[in-house]
Amino acid sequence: MEPILRIEHLSVSFTQYDRGARRRQRHVVKNLSLAVMPGQIAAVVGASGSGKSLLAHSILGILPYNSRAEGIILYDGEPLTQERAKALRGREIFLIPQGVTYLDPLMKVGPQLRKGRKDAGTEERCRAALLRYGLGPETEELYPFELSGGMARRVLIASAVTEKPRLIIADEPTPGLDARSAKRILGHFRELADEGTGILVITHDLELALTVADEVTVFYDGETIEQAKAADFEKVENLRHPYTRALWHAMPEHGFRVMPDPEDGKQVQRDNKNESGTDV
Amino acid sequence: MKHRLWFTGKKLIRMALLLLGVSIVTFLLMSASPLDPLQTNVGQAALGSMSPEQIAKLEAYWGVDTPPLSRYIGWLLDALRGNLGVSLLYRQPVLAVIGERLAGSVLVLLAAWVISGVLGLTLGILAGAFRGRWPDRVIRGYCLLISGTPAFWLAILLLLIFSVWLGWLPVGLSVPAGMEAAAVTFADRLRHAVLPALTLSITGVANIALHTREKMIGVMSSDYVLFARARGESERAIILRHGFRNVLLPAITLQFASVSEIIGGSVLVEQVFSYPGLGQAAVTAGLGSDLPLLLGITVVTAAIVFIGNLIADLLYGAADPRIRKGAVRR
Numbered sequence: 001m002e003p004i005l006r007i008e009h010l011s012v013s014f015t016q017y018d019r020g021a022r023r024r025q026r027h028v029v030k031n032l033s034l035a036v037m038p039g040q041i042a043a044v045v046g047a048s049g050s051g052k053s054l055l056a057h058s059i060l061g062i063l064p065y066n067s068r069a070e071g072i073i074l075y076d077g078e079p080l081t082q083e084r085a086k087a088l089r090g091r092e093i094f095l096i097p098q099g100v101t102y103l104d105p106l107m108k109v110g111p112q113l114r115k116g117r118k119d120a121g122t123e124e125r126c127r128a129a130l131l132r133y134g135l136g137p138e139t140e141e142l143y144p145f146e147l148s149g150g151m152a153r154r155v156l157i158a159s160a161v162t163e164k165p166r167l168i169i170a171d172e173p174t175p176g177l178d179a180r181s182a183k184r185i186l187g188h189f190r191e192l193a194d195e196g197t198g199i200l201v202i203t204h205d206l207e208l209a210l211t212v213a214d215e216v217t218v219f220y221d222g223e224t225i226e227q228a229k230a231a232d233f234e235k236v237e238n239l240r241h242p243y244t245r246a247l248w249h250a251m252p253e254h255g256f257r258v259m260p261d262p263e264d265g266k267q268v269q270r271d272n273k274n275e276s277g278t279d280v
Numbered sequence: 281m282k283h284r285l286w287f288t289g290k291k292l293i294r295m296a297l298l299l300l301g302v303s304i305v306t307f308l309l310m311s312a313s314p315l316d317p318l319q320t321n322v323g324q325a326a327l328g329s330m331s332p333e334q335i336a337k338l339e340a341y342w343g344v345d346t347p348p349l350s351r352y353i354g355w356l357l358d359a360l361r362g363n364l365g366v367s368l369l370y371r372q373p374v375l376a377v378i379g380e381r382l383a384g385s386v387l388v389l390l391a392a393w394v395i396s397g398v399l400g401l402t403l404g405i406l407a408g409a410f411r412g413r414w415p416d417r418v419i420r421g422y423c424l425l426i427s428g429t430p431a432f433w434l435a436i437l438l439l440l441i442f443s444v445w446l447g448w449l450p451v452g453l454s455v456p457a458g459m460e461a462a463a464v465t466f467a468d469r470l471r472h473a474v475l476p477a478l479t480l481s482i483t484g485v486a487n488i489a490l491h492t493r494e495k496m497i498g499v500m501s502s503d504y505v506l507f508a509r510a511r512g513e514s515e516r517a518i519i520l521r522h523g524f525r526n527v528l529l530p531a532i533t534l535q536f537a538s539v540s541e542i543i544g545g546s547v548l549v550e551q552v553f554s555y556p557g558l559g560q561a562a563v564t565a566g567l568g569s570d571l572p573l574l575l576g577i578t579v580v581t582a583a584i585v586f587i588g589n590l591i592a593d594l595l596y597g598a599a600d601p602r603i604r605k606g607a608v609r610r
Contacts, residue, residue: 062509064501065412090512102507106525106601115513116521143601159511 002077003035004167004198005059010071012054014064028054030222032071034215036167036198041189043201043213043230045247047220052202053098056169059200060095061085075167090115094160096170100152103144110140113159122162129158133188150181157188168192168199174208186212206233206247218244284597291593295586299579303359306578307352310571317342317368317569342368343571355575364579365572369564374576377561382580384454385546385557387473392480393542397535399481400488405527407489408496409519420493423486431545435479435552442475449475452554476553480545484538491534492527499526529600536592540585 012029028051036042046052058069061082073080075088085093104112113126130139133154139147147155153173160168170189174182189212193199203209209216210230218226218241225241232239236254239245248254330338343351358365364374407419426434443451450456454472455464499505500523508518547559554560558577565573597603 057506057510060510062506086512088512089510095507095510097503097507097510101503104504104508104522104526106529107522115508115511116517143605145602146605 001037003074004038004076005036005200006072006074006077007035007059008033008072008074010055010058010069010073012051012058012063012067012069014051014054014067016066026051027222028052029058029219030224032217032219032224034217034227036200038166038198039193039196040215041193041199041201041213043203043209043216045203045206045209045216045218048204052204053171056095056171056200056202059085059169060089060093062089091163092166094163094165094168096156096160096168096173098172098175099156100144100147100149102156103152105144107143108140109142109144109147109155113140113155113162126158126162129162130155132161133158149176153177153181153185154188157185161192165192165197168197170199170201172203173201174203174205182208206244207251218247284594287597288590288594291590295583295590298586299582302582303356303575303579304352306575307348307355307571310566310569310574311348313569315567315569317344320567320569342569351571355572359575359579364576367565367570367573367576369568369570369573374572377573378558378576378580381556381558381561384555385550385559387469388476388480388550388555388557389542389546391473391477392484392546393535393539395477395481396484396488396538396542397531400485401492401527401531401535403485403489404492404531405496405519405523407493408500408527409515409523411493411497411500416493419489423490426483426486427490429483430548431479431483432548432552434482435476435549438475438479439552454555454557472555476546476549476555479549479552480542483545484542487541488531488534488538492531495527495530496523499523502526529596532595532599533592536588536595539588543581543585 010029010032011027013025013027016024016026018024032044032055034042034044044052044055054063054067057063058067059073059080061080062085063069075084075093078084080088089095103109109130110126113129114122127137127140130136135151135154135158139151139155144152157173168189173189174185177185186208189199189201201209201213206216206218210233213230216226216228216230216233217224220241220243226239226244228239233248236245236248239248346354355365364378366372367374367377370377403419403423407416410416439451442449450472452472454469456468456472500518505518505522508522513521543559546557547562549555550557550559551563558581562574562577562581564570565577
């Protein structure tokens with residue numbers, strides 16, 4: 001089967017000013033290659049604050065003005081140019097962002113989902129999308145600040161199924177949720193994949209990635225250091241890179257151990273505390 | 281609702297304290313003024329030819345012989361009873377002078393306030409939305425240039441261009457000179473108000489546009505605009521639906537806060553255009569040592585500015601769902 005999304009040698013960088021006028025190119029993703037099949041969930045795992053979100057933005061063609069992406073992004077077998085991304089996002093390609101701050105604080109949920117359209121068809125589809133995730137029509141009348149964490153997350157997922165999604169990019173889909181809600185959200189992803197949608201999950205959480213994804217790519221300091229089927233992660237011997245091994249050991253079921261990071265001597269630990277998951 | 285009442289009550293107490301403070305400072309400044317009211321208003325030559333009794337009478341009229349503290353307390357007690365005294369220069373009750381002058385200024389002030397608000401908001405949104413590109417550069421350049429231009433100088437410039445060279449508009453005053461009051465039409469008043477209002481608008485725009493631009497830049501780089509883009513909303517829709525909506529609330533505050541700048545600016549501008557409004561009366565009162573009138577004008581304008589800000593706060597609470605619903609829930 002043809003992958004819905006194929007990324008080859010993608011590098012994303014942004015320009016930073018440090019101390020006065022000195023400019024610096026910061027590479028957040030270097031030479032990343034991966035493929036997402038229809039009906040498959042692929043996960044990209046990277047440390048918090050490593051600029052993972054920029055990966056999502058580069059696929060959607062909405063990088064901020066100070067960033068650039070190089071490499072090849074193929075959608076449905078054809079290059080995903082800026083124009084094509086513009087035409088497809090919100091129609092076939094959807095982003096599920098990190099949290100409630102991605103909703104306009106001064107606009108009710110309903111109008112926000114409808115994107116300014118007022119026809120009966122749109123209204124119907126948005127209502128159905130909310131209902132699918134257990135949110136009644138009364139949700140449409142709420143402002144984002146009136147939503148609980150779990151509700152906000154479901155609204156964001158619902159925003160992706162107002163149309164027929166073929167590719168969904170989920171950026172840190174579960175921070176701030178308790179285990180049960182997180183599990184339910186991941187269930188929603190599996191369900192969407194089973195309907196034929198390709199899903200790319202971007203997260204800092206290896207455990208989450210392994211729970212939900214079919215294939216996992218781990219990158220560290222911009223470089224891809226591990227790319228394997230989720231099943232391969234069951235045995236630590238299959239993992240090639242010390243960083244992935246450290247992550248593996250830090251998972252609760254593997255002893256919760258903190259391993260010294262071989263690269264710079266600092267300790268690497270699965271970041272349990274970072275629930276806000278805010279990235280660049 | 282109860283919350284809103286309590287909020288308003290607190291603000292009103294604050295206003296009373298503010299007005300007291302403003303009047304004290306005005307009074308102190310006036311007492312420290314090196315101008316001798318007799319010399320300024322009667323003249324050196326006339327004073328020399330007067331008898332000591334006459335001079336004593338004049339001193340009593342201008343309040344020179346009363347100690348400052350008892351003078352201020354006397355004014356304050358009267359003011360609390362709603363009597364702001366009689367203007368020494370106009371020989372009319374201060375409130376009547378202020379009312380008349382305010383009626384003269386209101387056309388100019390209101391027009392300048394509305395024009396600078398609407399124009400400033402529009403330019404600010406455009407500049408913020410096109411950050412770094414040519415519309416932004418043009419608007420920002422204009423705003424910085426105008427911010428660095430004194431209002432009175434701009435007034436003289438406009439006067440030269442539109443009244444002297446082109447002859448389109450009158451040079452000054454609020455009505456045609458030598459015309460009977462009954463014969464003055466609204467169109468006449470309007471023609472005379474154009475230049476002062478234009479000057480105040482042009483200078484007022486800069487501040488509002490620059491502030492709005494900052495807000496707009498914040499909105500355009502926000503998570504929710506990014507998400508709107510990710511969902512395929514067009515740039516136009518983003519600016520109108522999300523940008524405008526989120527900039528409007530701070531714009532309300534800005535708009536009402538700008539009342540003070542418009543009133544402040546009118547003092548100089550009315551002077552240049554010989555426009556008989558409140559601003560000009562303030563200058564006359566200050567230079568002529570007309571203490572009751574100056575205190576009256578200062579207190580009344582301070583109250584107007586304060587009420588402007590109060591309205592902004594109340595509107596904000598009504599317009600922002602986070603405050604409105606938050607207050608209901610409490």
